[in-house]
Amino acid sequence: MAFNTRSSEDAAVAELDGRFDAHIAPQVSAWIEEMAARAPARLLVNLSGVTFIDSTALATLVQGMKRARQQGGDLHLCCLQQPVRIIFELTRLDRAFDIYLSEDEAVTAFDS
Amino acid sequence: MPYGDYETWKTTPIEGEPYLSIIIPAYNEEERIIPTIGAIASHVSELGFPWELIISDDGSKDSTVQLVEELGFANLRVLKPPRNTGKGGAVRRGMLAAHGKYLLFSDADNSTPIEEVQNVLRKLDTEGYDVAVGSRAALGAEEAHRSPFRRFLSWGLRWIVRNILRTGVRDTQCGFKMYTREAGKHLHTVQTIDGFAFDLEILYLASKFGYRVAEVPVTWIDAPGSKVDTRKEVQRFLKSLVQIKLNDLRGMYDKVNRAPGMRVAVITPYPPSKGTLNEYAYHFVRALRQKREDVSEIIILSDELPAGEQYASDRGGTEGVPLRVIAAWRFGAWNNALRILRAIRKTKPDVVLFNIQFASFGSGKVSAVLGLVAPGLVKMFGYPTIVLLHNIMETVDLKSAGFAKNPLLEAIIRIFGNIVTRMLLKVDWVALTIPKYVEILEQKYKANNVLLAPHGSFVETPVPSFDLPAGPLQIMAFGKFGTYKKVEPMIEAVNLLQSNGHPPMEVVIAGTDSPNTPGYLEGVRQQYGDGTNLRFTGYVAEEDVPRIFGDAAVVVFPYTSTTGSSGVLHQAGEYGKAVVLPKIGDFAEVISEEGYTGEFFEPENVQSLADAIGRLVDDPNRRREIGTQNYIASRGLPIGEVVDWYLLHFQEILKSRAKR
Known part of the structure; x- marks a missing residue:
């Protein structure tokens, strides 16, 4: 499992790789907490390398989205592989999140 | 298009036999089960063969069953037992209900990623092994997030297993095992341990019966929130080790192994008899005849036909297991219970199923009641007995059904009805087709041997055309x-x-x-x-x-x-x-x-x-x-699957008797 982050003027981006589960969720949660405190809170989680996401990870993302919105910002997701997209569909979270096909689209959408 | 494959699997029932059945045992898995199903469905649908998914619930108290059922996937089944039995019981029920050519069980937390399925399947469909077990000990395996303590424990247990049970498999406990259908059904039928150590017994039996077992290195992620209490697990594991050895010394595995299939007696009106439930019996028996791995002969004790008519028997072959139909009782006679008992003692079946309702044995009150003594009597003589009761006295409108013409008579019949119901409840299991009936018998009679067995659908009909013939x-x-x-x-x-x-x-x-x-x-x-x-x-x-x-x-x-x-x-x-x-x-x-x-x-x-x-x-x-x-x-539940439930219960009765 790899977890890398980067920041630009447009957004704070987290990139995950492998299995997004309870082992990595606390690190992601801490990153969200830190980034959400900055204004404007524009958080993007790039899931292009993620092959499986468990319920703890999903809960972390939901919390993250709520936190970002409380701060007047948002949390976007992008680049979901098929298994992860299906897990979002089955848990109906695809309706809760703004999900984009690419990082560019996800970043641009913060301004729309 | 892969996503299309998943969509098709989700919405269109597969035709014919699945190539692979995946069984997930689940106990209170409401948080973890959906992502696991999603990952499995996404991956396996892309592999290009027909497959089915079975969630074998183990009496979850949370919303596991509801969540899975709400998915409404065409090729996903949920097995719901009457009570919690342990992981081994859940896996066994799943294995026995599965139809695939190959059978895989995988843990509900997806701790061995489903992407490993091809590696394990290859051992069976290409290299000719009977059993392939995912292994964290085999060369090339990767264990992530496993504590040093658990690694040490694993090593110690492996040493004990190797030296006491002498199985060649180094990792017995990994929740990712695949079998050919024959091996899977055989091993899980003989299995006696329902708890966590059932894997150990299965592998011991696989070695004992000479199945070829491959150990396949797999990635394994120790999922947090694992429901295993390590200390208790080790205690149970060691206890099971002793139990397995003792079972074998007592010849218990040989005894079960020698019985290739049960001889099942079914007491029912059967076509061309026109007695009530003949149609149900026909379809039930038709499905039962396809259970060649579990059943060796079916003996139907039906009612006597009018003069000149005869029942047809069948020695087996393409129609399924051999079938004998014996006219063993007469509708309306008073001595049916004794005649049925006599026929049972003569044919000596392993198990007995009654397919009946309250008026099966006669239209008169006396003949109807006396006939219903039969199940209890058969059980008393030591035969494992299940009654499939299509109605219960409590919900029958006696007046409309033509049994009681005045309130006094109705009250008397109800008292007899209570007595008869209590007699029926003396058998091993009473199966009912409506949840409300189960509830009534549990509450009114404090019965703990009633179970819900869905009615089942009779035929795999093609999608109807909705065209009607010309005319009115x-x-x-x-x-x-x-x-x-x-x-x-x-x-x-x-x-x-x-x-x-x-x-x-x-x-x-x-x-x-x-x-x-x-x-x-x-x-x-x-x-x-x-x-x-x-x-x-x-x-x-x-x-x-x-x-x-x-x-x-x-x-x-x-x-x-x-x-x-x-x-x-x-x-x-x-x-x-x-x-x-x-x-x-x-x-x-x-x-x-x-x-x-x-x-x-x-x-x-x-x-x-x-x-x-x-x-x-x-x-x-x-x-x-x-x-x-x-x-x-x-299309809810084909009768073939309903039949599996009965066979499973019979096997459990036989097994618990063998232990005594």
Whole structure:
């Protein structure tokens, strides 16, 4: 499992790789907490390398989205592989999140 | 397109036998099960072969079952046992219910990623192994997030297993194991341990019976939230080790291994007998005959046929396991229980199933009650016995069913009904087809040996065409008439509609008199005439059933009360028919619980019935809509799977007896 982050003027981006589960969720949660405190809170989680996401990870993302919105910002997701997209569909979270096909689209959408 | 593969798997039932069955044992997995199902469904659907997914619940107290059922996937089944048994029990139930050529069980937390499935499958379908176990100890395996303590523990346990049980497998506990169907069914039938250490027993047995076992290195992620208490797990593990050794020394595995399949006796009216439930018996036995791995012979003890008629037996072959039909009792006789017992003692089956309802053995009160002594008697003589009871006394309207003409008589019959029910409850299991019945017997009789066994659908019919033959619309009722199925209101309702300018209709009465009301239909014929818009088909032979249902525009249930789940409703569903149903408690429950729908009428009210039929006759779209929904509902659970449940319970009874 790899977890890398980067920041630009447009957004704070987290990139995950492998299995997004309870082992990595606390690190992601801490990153969200830190980034959400900055204004404007524009958080993007790039899931292009993620092959499986468990319920703890999903809960972390939901919390993250709520936190970002409380701060007047948002949390976007992008680049979901098929298994992860299906897990979002089955848990109906695809309706809760703004999900984009690419990082560019996800970043641009913060301004729309 | 891969996503399309997943969509197809999700919505379209596979045809024929699955190549792979994946079984996930689940106990209180509401948080973890959906992502795991998503990952598996996404990955396996892309592999290009037909497959099924079985969630074998283990009596979860949370919403696991509900969440999975709500997915509504066409190729996903949920097994719901009456109580919690342990992971081994859940895996066993899943394995025995699976239809795949290869059978995989995988843990609910996806701790071995499903991407490993091809590596394991290759060992079986390419390299010819019988069993392939995912292994964290094999060369090349990767264990992530495993604590040093757990690694040390694993090493210690592996050492013990290797030296005491002498199996070549180094990692016995990894929750990712695949078998050929033959090996999987055999090993899990012999299995005696229902707890966590069942893996150990399975691998011990695989080695004992000479199956070829491959150990395949897999990635394994120790999922947080694992439900395993390490200290308890080790204690149980060591205890199981001793138990396995003892079982083997006592010859228990040899005993079970020597029995290739059960000899099953079924006490039921069976075609060409026209007794009630003959149709159900026919379909049940047809499915039972396909269970070659579990059943070696079926002996049907049916009622005597009229002079000149004979039952056909079959020595087996393409039709399935051998079948013998013996005329062992006579409808209406007082000595049926003794005759049945005698036949059982003579044929010596391993297990006995009664397919009955309260009036199976006679239309008179004495013969009916005396016949119902049979199940308890058979059990008393040591035969594992299950009664499939299609109705219960508590919900039968005795007056409408033709059994009680005044309140005093009804009260007396109810007292006898209680006694008879208590006698029936002396058998190993009483299976009921409606949840409400289970509830009543559990509450009123404090019974703990009742179980819900769905009715099941009879035939794998193709998607109905909804085309109707030219000519008048056929308004059909199917069954055995005269007691609580009265056709007069239906004939009058159709006559009423005809005089009000609705499309031309023909009333089709398909079936015979109920054994309790001989001459009823002849009386109706005399009253209404056998005119152009009224047709009596007489007894409907099995091969004519598709045509009778196929030609009907509307199937009417002209019932004044019900005595159980309706086989006719299931059939109407299979042929995609719109139905008209009485507003009666039981029926409404069957419909809502099983997904059926229809137009309703007040029992015995001609105007109300005419209105209900009229709504369907006038509106082909509404007919099609209801027909489609009923078709989908009828596909719920094929009778072959219902049969699996009975076999499973018989196996468990036999196993618990073997332990004694």
